Amino acid sequence: MLVLNPVHLRTLVEVVKAGSFAGAARRLGYTSSAVSQQISAFERAVGVTLFEREAHSIRPTGAALLIADRGGELLAALDGFEHEVKAMVQGVRGRLRLGTFPTASSRVVPKALAKLSAERPDAEIRLDEAEPDDVLPLVLTGELDLALVYAYDLVPRTWPQELTVLPLLDEFLLVMVQAGHPAARNDVRLEDLAAERWIASRDGTSGATCLTRLCAAAGFAPKIAFRSNDYEVVQSLVAAGVGVALVPALGYRALPGTHAMPLRHRPLRRHVHVVHRTANANPLLRDAVNALREVCRNAVGGHITAP
Structure with missing residues (x-):
């Protein structure tokens, strides 16, 4: 029976991101030797070679890329689960990670976060700002719970089937x-x-x-x-x-x-939507979406309309 070590999986993901054992070691706070040993142990556990070693570089194999891609999702889910358990033990109401684009950051998000914070004062809310092409992958991997994104009339978007897409304005x-x-x-x-x-x-x-x-x-x-x-x-x-x-x-x-x-x-x-993974069970999602919708309803006027 194959049992994956989450520590080794996280190390693999970081090595693929960094492109080297040394780079991953700096990100994780390990030594390069420790990273190399963890990857070797992971290779023995799965029974395949994950990196082609050369004199001064490494190259991930197809197996490593596949495991890193799916492993990132698993680690994000595990992190979320660990936080939920910790929040339950400590009596905290939960954590929400929101992504948004700059113009929504100034016109929509502050009022929505104020409303959400008033309703859920014990919740931990994190905010990241970036363009839709940058935040959508983070929603898919679970690094963000939800994100505000946009699509222009002449530049339509297709949405991954894993996402729930809700119009805001x-x-x-x-x-x-x-x-x-x-x-x-x-x-x-x-x-x-x-x-x-x-x-x-x-x-x-x-x-x-x-x-x-x-x-x-x-x-x-x-x-x-x-x-x-x-x-x-x-x-x-x-x-x-x-x-x-x-x-x-x-x-x-x-x-x-x-x-x-x-x-x-x-x-x-330009059409503004809020998106989240359909499978995301974060109990704060509904409250966050409701707060965003209320703020957007109140923003109608001045060349802004309801969807």
Whole structure:
């Protein structure tokens, strides 16, 4: 009967992540020799070679990659179980790990966490901020309990079948120009901005892809002069008159010297969802989702709508 040692499994996962015994040793607080011994013991237990050893490097085998991938999920589940047992013994109400993206961090999450903390004062709540492509894998592996994510109209997403996906709100994409710009009216057409310099998010992001596809449909390629994922920076650049931008309503702040409006003929939206593993049994999930939904219902208005 095969019995896996969780310590050896965690070591294997860290070696695969770090790419070396020495790197894993630094992350785990072990010596390189101890890591090597644990991997050797793991190889004897499973009966396969997990790493090809070379003079100055190692290479994980297919078996190691498979075990590390599934093992990460098992370790996350074990950590969660250990925390639940500890919380039960100590009388603590539980732990929730939430991922979110920057604009939701400032407009939605604080009020939701305040409500959740008031209702569950003994709960431990952790917050991580990153883009959807970065937080979704963490939800799948169990490192996060739930996450706020978004999808643009022109950049649809497919969701892994292991996830429950719940809509929270829809936000219009707003064209932002300097006050006094000829396009500063409520019926702006994208074609009117074909000659403008654009300020966009980083290349490869959903926002930048959406802008490129939108302009392509209007018959031109946007001349992107500046890039930033910080919408305060984007809007400050617009206010300075160095370009125009397409910003989601959650990222929009009415700055002096600027004007923002939806597109005239083709209003687009960014859709905000909360996702969690369907199999996640964390009792705080329901309370967290309810708090987020209530805050989002109250946020409707100002180019933000209910899904």
